[in-house]
Amino acid sequence: MKVKLQDQEAERKRSGSAEGEQMTKRISLTWFTKIIEMISLQDQEALIPQPRGALPKVNAVVLAAITIGGIMLLSPESIWGWIAMVTLILTLGPLLHGICLLTEEMLHHSNTRYRSRGLMMHMLSACGLVGKSLLTAVLAGLLLSLVGHPLPHDSQCLVLIILASALYTLFKSLGVLSPSEVEVSDICEGRKMNVAHGLAWSFHLGYLHIVLPHLEKSIASFRSTHQASSSWGRGSRKLLILIPLNSNISHKLEDEDNNISFYDNLPNTEIDRAGVRGRVYKHSVYRVMDEHGKAHECVCEYATPLLTMYRMSHESSAGFGEYERRQQVLLFYRTLHDILENSLECRNRYTLILLNDKHEDDPHFLSKTILRHLQQQEKEEFCLTPPPHQEMLDPFARLGSFQSNYRYKNGDRHHSEPMSREPTLQMSMERPQSLKGPEECTDHFNEKS
Structure with missing residues (x-):
């Protein structure tokens, strides 16, 4: 009887080893796939x-910082005047171009494209005459009046501002300063x-x-x-x-x-x-x-x-x-x-x-x-959820399977137990307790686990 049990145990070890090798090959094949x-x-x-990122904005900030730093080294006494004047030029140009757009909208599209209560405010906003450009131009004008003109003659500064703004409006209307294809794509994707x-x-x-x-x-x-x-x-x-x-x-x-x-x-x-x-x-x-x-x-x-x-x-x-x-x-x-x-x-x-x-x-x-x-x-x-192994009914087979799995684990080999198995019915000797009502507990269960 003892010899027979030993033979059965040896057979179970070999079967457990084969199952472990098959599971190892199956897992490796799955990971390769x-x-x-x-x-x-x-x-x-x-x-x-x-989606396009903010790298152009970062590059623009770095370029502006380097340029301003270089000018401050050359002529630090008039740096704020130059910044105010250039900012005023760059903002007055879009404002003048917005006025040109506003005349077209008021004469030909006020009844068809704008039918809201705030008609005038809607058209001003659509033409770019309300918002960041107007606020920046006002701040630049105040700064220029406070720090003084960087040019030796006030008339030269005024002529430069007016001429640059008018030329900007001309080039913008002719399409020379129109947005690039990347800018149009970015605007369309963003909106x-x-x-x-x-x-x-x-x-x-x-x-x-x-x-x-x-x-x-x-x-x-x-x-x-x-x-x-x-x-x-x-x-x-x-x-x-x-x-x-x-x-x-x-x-x-x-x-x-x-x-x-x-x-x-x-x-x-x-x-x-x-x-x-x-x-x-x-x-x-x-x-x-x-x-x-x-x-x-x-x-x-x-x-x-x-x-x-x-x-x-x-x-x-x-x-x-x-x-x-x-x-x-x-x-x-x-x-x-x-x-x-x-x-x-x-x-x-x-x-x-x-x-x-x-x-x-x-x-x-x-x-x-x-x-x-x-x-x-x-x-x-x-x-x-790999396919579960069939449960063996022989108690000695359960013992042999447990021993073989334990030896594989200590020998740093793959465990022959499946990664998951079918749920089994378990009996408890404890007294029954009250059951909770049905509730959705998927997230709660995941947090506990």
């Missing part, structure tokens, strides 16, 4: 333009005035915000009526939104990649919308074949606002070229991602897939990209 996916995500993020911002918000509020909360229910209903479809992983339960950089969208995904085939449509979602009773929203289910011939089902579609950008780039009157279209697509991706991440109704119910047009030569690039995003969700789920 995640590293590759992180590299691909970094390449994708490298395409997306980030959310781009085409991409409008299309992203329209796509969210007019479509995604309506259908994504019902997506999980539609998929569950679809799976109940399609018993043969079993390959629905974690990533397949989200809406895959394809965003190609070239905006060239095909109306059928199978035309782009023959590894993708249409399977069926999800149950229609009917919602009363804008006076239309029972407006129908639908999604299509596709089957994507991997290299081993296994089919993966997912709900996939293109971002329809990209069709608008593509059509605009082919209309000469839109003034929307190929370069501008590409930049707007990237900005659309970034804006839509920020909007959806801040939406409680849409979060964790979508996946944005940016398609780079550098891989157009690969006929299966679309299916590979979709499979990579689907497998990424599966790998993350596998890392967090």
Whole structure:
């Protein structure tokens, strides 16, 4: 009997060692896969333009400080006079240009563009005659009157101020001093005035915000009526939104990649919308074949606002070229991602897939990209909850498993216990206590843990 128990214990040790090695290989393979996916995500993020920072302002401050410091070393007695006079010139120019703009607005646009109560104040503010420029010009004039004129003759100082302001107005009106392309882009992005911002918000509020909360229910209903479809992983339960950089969208995904085939449509979602009773929203289910011939089902579609950008780039009157279209697509991706991440109704119910047009030569690039995003969700789920081992009923087997796990731990090897296991029922001899009412305790639990 003793020999038999020793043989069983040795067999359990070998099985525990094999399980430990398999778990080690599985974890290493998972981490290797995640590293590759992180590299691909970094390449994708490298395409997306980030918001512009404050580096130009910092450079301007440093340049002004160096210039003022150099002039103070040369002529410290008149430095404040020069600063006041130059500031007055730079602020009077925009004020004179604002007066020129004001005449146009008052004569031709006061009734069509300005219909508020404070009509005059609104026009003055729109022309730049109220605010920082006016306040700076007043302060510069006061400082110049206090410190005195830096030029030997007062008339020379006055002529210089008037002439510089008038020439600034002329050059500004002729477009010589117009803002650069970078400045215009910064203003449009900062004030959310781009085409991409409008299309992203329209796509969210007019479509995604309506259908994504019902997506999980539609998929569950679809799976109940399609018993043969079993390959629905974690990533397949989200809406895959394809965003190609070239905006060239095909109306059928199978035309782009023959590894993708249409399977069926999800149950229609009917919602009363804008006076239309029972407006129908639908999604299509596709089957994507991997290299081993296994089919993966997912709900996939293109971002329809990209069709608008593509059509605009082919209309000469839109003034929307190929370069501008590409930049707007990237900005659309970034804006839509920020909007959806801040939406409680849409979060964790979508996946944005940016398609780079550098891989157009690969006929299966679309299916590979979709499979990579689907497998990424599966790998993350596998890392967090690996499949649990079956519990052994023999008490000696439990003892042997515990001893083998303990030796592996002391031997600095991987623990053969799974990273997580299915919950088991535990009995307690303590007296029962009162139960609390149901409450949302996810955040509270995370803080304790």
